[in-house]
Amino acid sequence: xxxARGRLPENPRSPASRARYRRILRFASLTxxxxxxxxxxxxxxxxxxxxxxxRVPRLQRIxxxxxxxxxxxxxxxxxxxxxxxxxxxxxxxxxTKELEGLQDEVAPEPFDAIRVQTERELGxxxxxxxxxxxPTPIAAASLGQAHRARLTPAIAADLGFTDVVVKVQRPGxxxxxxxxxxxxxxxxxxxxRIRLVSTRADAPALVEEFAATSREEIDYRHEAANAVRFTxxxxxxxxxxxxxxxxxxxxxxxxxxSDVTAIKVTDVAALTAAGIAPAEVAQELARVTFQQIFVHxxxxxxxxxxxxxxxxSEAVAGGARAWRLTFIDFGMMGEISDSLRAGLRDFILxxxxxxxxxxxxxxxxxxxxxxxxxxxxxxxAMDTLFxxxxxxxxxxxxxxxxxxxxxFARQFGETIRGLPFQLPENFLLLLRTISLVSGDTSALDPExxxxxxxxPFARDILSPRGVDSVRDxxxxxxxxxxxxxxxxxxxxxxxxxxxxxxISVRTPDVDRRLRSIERVIGRAVSAVVFATLLFxxxxxxxxxxxxxxxxxxxxxxxxxxxxxxxxxx
Numbered sequence: 001x002x003x004a005r006g007r008l009p010e011n012p013r014s015p016a017s018r019a020r021y022r023r024i025l026r027f028a029s030l031t032x033x034x035x036x037x038x039x040x041x042x043x044x045x046x047x048x049x050x051x052x053x054x055r056v057p058r059l060q061r062i063x064x065x066x067x068x069x070x071x072x073x074x075x076x077x078x079x080x081x082x083x084x085x086x087x088x089x090x091x092x093x094x095x096t097k098e099l100e101g102l103q104d105e106v107a108p109e110p111f112d113a114i115r116v117q118t119e120r121e122l123g124x125x126x127x128x129x130x131x132x133x134x135p136t137p138i139a140a141a142s143l144g145q146a147h148r149a150r151l152t153p154a155i156a157a158d159l160g161f162t163d164v165v166v167k168v169q170r171p172g173x174x175x176x177x178x179x180x181x182x183x184x185x186x187x188x189x190x191x192x193r194i195r196l197v198s199t200r201a202d203a204p205a206l207v208e209e210f211a212a213t214s215r216e217e218i219d220y221r222h223e224a225a226n227a228v229r230f231t232x233x234x235x236x237x238x239x240x241x242x243x244x245x246x247x248x249x250x251x252x253x254x255x256x257x258s259d260v261t262a263i264k265v266t267d268v269a270a271l272t273a274a275g276i277a278p279a280e281v282a283q284e285l286a287r288v289t290f291q292q293i294f295v296h297x298x299x300x301x302x303x304x305x306x307x308x309x310x311x312x313s314e315a316v317a318g319g320a321r322a323w324r325l326t327f328i329d330f331g332m333m334g335e336i337s338d339s340l341r342a343g344l345r346d347f348i349l350x351x352x353x354x355x356x357x358x359x360x361x362x363x364x365x366x367x368x369x370x371x372x373x374x375x376x377x378x379x380x381a382m383d384t385l386f387x388x389x390x391x392x393x394x395x396x397x398x399x400x401x402x403x404x405x406x407x408f409a410r411q412f413g414e415t416i417r418g419l420p421f422q423l424p425e426n427f428l429l430l431l432r433t434i435s436l437v438s439g440d441t442s443a444l445d446p447e448x449x450x451x452x453x454x455x456p457f458a459r460d461i462l463s464p465r466g467v468d469s470v471r472d473x474x475x476x477x478x479x480x481x482x483x484x485x486x487x488x489x490x491x492x493x494x495x496x497x498x499x500x501x502x503i504s505v506r507t508p509d510v511d512r513r514l515r516s517i518e519r520v521i522g523r524a525v526s527a528v529v530f531a532t533l534l535f536x537x538x539x540x541x542x543x544x545x546x547x548x549x550x551x552x553x554x555x556x557x558x559x560x561x562x563x564x565x566x567x568x569x
Contacts, residue, residue: 017179020073024183027069031062032190040194056094063098074106075173076180076214078142083210108140109170114147117171121254128152129249133166143177143218144169148259155248163259164246169218177218181211217331220255226330227257233296240288241311241326260326262309266443274312276323281310282444286453288325289437293430297336300327301429303436305443334429340366356382366427 038058042051070077085099114137115126122129130149137145149166156162170176184207191203216222224245234240241260249256263270265285268278285308292299300307309326336344343366350358356379363369434450441448 014175017175020075020176021179021183023069023073024077024180025186027066028183028187028190031066032187032194034058034062036194059094060098063095067098071106074142075176076142076184078106079214079217080180080184080210106140106142108137108145111135113171114145114168118166118168118254121168121251122249130164130166131156131162138165142170143173144253149256151246151249155246159244159246159258161244161258164249164256165243165259165261166249167220167255167257169220169253173218177214181207181214184210213332219252220250221252223329223331224250224255226333229298230300230327230330230333233292233298234288237288239284239321239324241324242330243326243328257328260309260311260328262311262326264305265308265310265325266305266440268444271310271444274310274323276310276312278444279448280321281323281325282441282448283453284321284325285437285444286441286448286450289433290453293336293433297341299334299336299430299433300330300332301334301433302329302332303327303433303440305440308440332429334426334433336430337426340426368427 038051038055042048067081070081081099085096114135115133118129118133119126126133129152131152133149134147137147139146144167146165146167149164150156150162151159151164185204188203188207191197197203224247227242227245231242231244234242243257243260246256246258263274263276265281271278271281289299289303307327307329309328310323311326312323343362346362346365347359350356350362359382360369360375360379369375438450441450
């Protein structure tokens with residue numbers, strides 16, 4: 001049985017697991033110590049310029065070391081890297097860029113171990129379970145691997161197909177997942193005690209999001225249920241296909257599916273050779289994706305090219321296309337809840353009205369902004385965005401100097417990363433899905449415009465089908481009226497900010513520098529001693545590494561005094 005939700009063991013059981021646990025924590029503790037030194041300690045004593053020197057290469061080195069650790073350990077560490085590579089809301093781009101290439105860089109499990117695992121799960125010899133089973137995997141991932149096989153004649157006759165793909169979990173993966181999650185929970189508790197982190201992100205909550213997703217991925221019954229639900233959503237759409245689950249040969253750790261391998265969705269040469277227009281595939285892929293998101297509210301959250309095929313089929317009456325899109329791998333799915341749909345509707349309405357404050361309130365309702373967020377700078381950035389680009393169509397935007405876009409994107413990105421801003425799991429999966437599909441469609445047709453494809457579905461989310469039209473019209477009218485009715489509240493917010501001392505004449509740089517000067521002057525002696533020891537250690541390290549590290553360590557003594565007096569100020 002899989003571990004119960006929220007009851008994964010905190011203490012690793014075997015020596016190998018304990019060693020794995022310690023290795024993860026050792027990497028985390030050393031990395032956090034380095035980040036504390038450069039991102040908190042040095043800026044605290046007025047050495048921000050020194051701390052920012054070589055910051056990008058330093059972060060890239062940390063990301064590369066994690067990349068190497070994850071590739072070596074496998075298990076959830078690779079999933080952690082993939083998860084973090086998409087968290088632009090909490091990590092700087094220097095880190096996410098280094099992690100983008102982290103794939104399931106693990107060797108396949110020996111076939112003997114796979115055979116034992118499969119036979120134990122199915123309760124019968126492999127030769128009896130399948131007519132044939134290819135010992136060479138077609139894909140190997142950190143949590144499992146896939147093999148081609150053929151069903152026995154009796155089952156094949158009943159189902160109407162013979163060729164299948166069998167996914168088998170790696171033996172012992174349950175304990176690996178438990179150990180990795182225990183280590184991640186401890187790291188999250190460390191992070192929650194660091195104010196710089198805790199005010200920007202809820203680390204324990206992020207880990208629990210990741211834990212929930214991971215537990216689902218190692219339960220193949222969950223993936224099978226997802227495949228069935230996806231198939232039912234498109235049962236009347238001949239343009240979409242998916243594999244059929246062979247329930248007689250599927251368990252918690254073994255999943256057997258019909259083999260639907262065909263032309264990879266981004267293989268332009270193969271599509272062209274088959275007489276299929278890549279531009280039409282791009283259009284259909286976008287339509288199917290947005291139908292999943294906005295109509296069904298249940299979408300494939302990992303639509304990379306390896307998980308989508310174009311399957312040629314017989315032409316049917318009515319001029320339908322002689323091919324269909326076939327999706328596989330339903331381990332990662334997203335769901336649009338009623339609250340998320342309502343939040344997206346509010347977000348779109350605010351964007352249409354160019355209402356920066358309403359847009360921020362929509363982000364807060366979506367739980368994108370934490371309660372500690374001071375949204376003044378974000379509101380100012382959105383006002384600038386709407387004022388400069390809000391009324392432009394696509395053709396007008398294309399005539400804007402790219403350098404202006406780049407400058408605004410840089411400023412806007414810095415504002416976002418300075419806020420306590422994080423994405424809920426389903427919101428993150430939604431962005432991931434659109435991003436991956438955008439890449440797929442661009443590979444098929446460089447001229448393809450995703451926004452043209454989403455337009456009818458965006459209209460649908462503003463006026464959802466199945467909702468009482470009178471009630472919906474009233475809600476929309478109320479939303480528009482809120483713009484006018486909100487003016488007195490905006491004035492009240494300004495007065496409240498004045499009372500709290502939050503009103504700003506927007507001189508943050510001057511204020512920060514004055515406060516920094518006060519702190520440095522108040523603790524000048526300790527800071528000078530600290531800096532002297534630190535610089536001496538840094539300079540001596542190339543010629544006398546031991547003495548250099550001793551001086552650097554000794555610099556912590558005056559640093560403690562500086563930090564202590566700063567805290568007691």
